[in-house]
Amino acid sequence: MTYADDDVNEAVAGELALMDPAVRASRARFEPLLDPEFVEVGSSGRRYTYADMLAWLPDHPGGSPDGPRYEPSSIEGVVLAPGLVHLTYETDSGGRRARRSSLWRRRSEETGWRMYYHQATPVPPGAE
Structure with a gap:
């Protein structure tokens, strides 16, 4: 390796952790995985910042044990530059599919890898 x-x-480990309902329900576990300059364009088309996500995520249905789960598939990653990784994959949550793209960056060994940018694009039913 x-x-x-x-x-x-x-x-990839950080990405999977962010899909874990136990992590999503815990600000203490969730916050260290997001870069302070984080931005997301969700599958709804809405734009979220770091502060938005910290306020919103614990109440999101995916943050409860009985809520919908994101099932990832075909996760691929590439190092774009030192300290910058791009991941792509697809999720299914209750029959709703989305193609996802994330940028992870590491500014220092102390902070570790954090999600810097995320975008989700809905996949229409029947699309390949």
Whole structure:
């Protein structure tokens, strides 16, 4: 395994953690995974900032044990530059599919990998 593989694996681990309802329901576990300059364009088309996500996510249905779960598939990653990883994958949540893209960056060893940008695009029913 190369250093680049380790970086991609750490970003994937962070991405999967952010889909875990236990992490999503805990600000203490969720907050360290987001970069303070985080921005998301959700599948709804809405734009979210770091502060928006910290305020919104614990009340999101995906943050409760009985809420919908995001089932990821085909996760791929590439190191774009030192300290910057791009992930792409697809999720299914109760029959709603989305194609997703995330940028993870590491500014220092102390802060570790954090999601810097995320975008979700809905996949219409029947689309490949």
